[in-house]
Amino acid sequence: MKRLQAFKFQLRPGGQQEREMRRFAGACRFVFNRALARQNENHE
Incomplete structure (x- = not known):
């Protein structure tokens, strides 16, 4: 059985x-x- 795992990141860049x-x-x-x-x- 496969198990999915996710990570959540938040960026807080300076100026x-x-x-x-x-x-x-x-x-x-x-x-x-x-x-x-x-x-x-090219498609046309």
Whole structure:
């Protein structure tokens, strides 16, 4: 019998860390959206 186990974490970044995390998330979102746009262009 398999047993599932989960962990829950909470991040509490300081001012500089939060800015860097938001910047990184923005860059990831940009790359994802760019790749999605190219994929949609190729599909048409």
